[in-house]
Amino acid sequence: MALSPSDNIVVVRSSRTDLTGIKGDLVLPQNYSATNNGADYFNFYFGFGEDYMEGGVSYSKKWGSNPWHKFLNNSQPDAYTAAMSQPYPGQRISFRLENNKNQTASFFINDNLVTTLRNPRLPAASFVKMAQGAGDYSGTVTYSQTSYSNLQYRDSNNTWHSWTSGYTPVYTYRKSDLNVYSELPLSTSLN
Numbered sequence: 001m002a003l004s005p006s007d008n009i010v011v012v013r014s015s016r017t018d019l020t021g022i023k024g025d026l027v028l029p030q031n032y033s034a035t036n037n038g039a040d041y042f043n044f045y046f047g048f049g050e051d052y053m054e055g056g057v058s059y060s061k062k063w064g065s066n067p068w069h070k071f072l073n074n075s076q077p078d079a080y081t082a083a084m085s086q087p088y089p090g091q092r093i094s095f096r097l098e099n100n101k102n103q104t105a106s107f108f109i110n111d112n113l114v115t116t117l118r119n120p121r122l123p124a125a126s127f128v129k130m131a132q133g134a135g136d137y138s139g140t141v142t143y144s145q146t147s148y149s150n151l152q153y154r155d156s157n158n159t160w161h162s163w164t165s166g167y168t169p170v171y172t173y174r175k176s177d178l179n180v181y182s183e184l185p186l187s188t189s190l191n
C-alpha cells in the first residue's frame with residue numbers, strides 16, 4: 001500500500017513467517033465520517049507480507065450511495081474493489097484471507113468468497129498482518145472504536161491456531177488523533 005503523510009495507519013504483523021492464512025472478526029465502528037471530497041477514506045484489512053495481498057473493507061464517499069466497499073489488492077491498489085451489502089454501524093463481520101500456495105490468494109467475508117487474485121511475488125508462506133487506518137486528506141475523517149477478535153492464523157500445514165502472542169506493531173504516519181486501544185487484537189479509533 002502506498003502511503004502519504006495524510007495516512008493514519010496501524011499494522012500489526014505476526015512474528016511467524018511460515019503462515020498461509022489469517023481469519024477473524026471485525027466489529028465496525030458505531031459512528032464514522034468521511035468528507036465528500038473523494039480522497040478521504042478509512043479501511044480495515046488483513047494481509048500477507050509487506051503488500052503481497054491485502055483484503056478488507058473500505059469506506060469512502062467517493063462511491064456515492066454505497067460508501068462501503070470490499071477489496072483485495074495484489075501489490076496493486078484497487079486490483080479488486082466492489083460494492084458490498086452496506087453494513088450497519090457496529091456490525092460484526094468476519095474476514096478470511098488464504099494463501100493458495102500457487103501465487104494466488106482468496107478473500108472471504110462472512111465465509112463467502114469475495115475473489116481470488118494472482119500475484120507472482122506471493123511466496124508460499126509469509127508473515128500475516130492486520131491493519132486499521134485512514135487516508136485523511138481533509139483532516140475530517142473520524143471513526144469510533146473498532147476491534148478485531150477471534151484472530152487465527154494458518155500454518156504451512158493448513159492448521160489454524162489462535163493468534164494470541166508473537167507480533168510486531170508498525171505505526172505508519174501515526175497522528176495524535178489515531179487512538180490505539182490494543183495491538184493484539186488490534187483495536188483503534190480516529191478522532
